[in-house]
Amino acid sequence: MPHASAEDAGWAALVLHPDDDVAVALRDLDAGADVAVRCAAQIRRVRVVDAIPLGHKLALHSLVAGATVRKYGEPIGVATRAIDAGRHVHVHNLASARGRAAP
Numbered sequence: 001m002p003h004a005s006a007e008d009a010g011w012a013a014l015v016l017h018p019d020d021d022v023a024v025a026l027r028d029l030d031a032g033a034d035v036a037v038r039c040a041a042q043i044r045r046v047r048v049v050d051a052i053p054l055g056h057k058l059a060l061h062s063l064v065a066g067a068t069v070r071k072y073g074e075p076i077g078v079a080t081r082a083i084d085a086g087r088h089v090h091v092h093n094l095a096s097a098r099g100r101a102a103p
Contacts, residue, residue: 010036012033012035012036013025014037015038016073017070017071017074020060020071021061021069021070022060022070023046023057025052025057028051028053029052029058031050033048034046035048047085050087050088051088056088057071057094058087058089059084060085062082062083065079069089069094075097076098077096078094
């Protein structure tokens with residue numbers, strides 16, 4: 001029996017860990033869309049500010065510049081500028097902590 005898609009199930013993005021600051025887009029998300037985000041057994045709504053491609057990160061809440069950003073329940077980087085809820089989180093506003101040598 002085929003599995004239902006995320007879209008069929010009613011959500012467009014997925015939170016991987018309850019401590020995460022970002023969700024992963026399960027399809028391309030249009031700017032201005034009000035999307036359902038699955039957080040474990042709950043669904044929450046987030047207004048998308050920027051167009052977000054499939055597989056990219058969506059800010060779940062506002063983050064200040066310098067804030068640690070979590071995905072998988074682990075720090076993945078630092079916000080290089082303030083990021084509003086619903087914004088695309090990527091290299092333009094996130095300095096990755098992965099693959100960097102210690103200072």
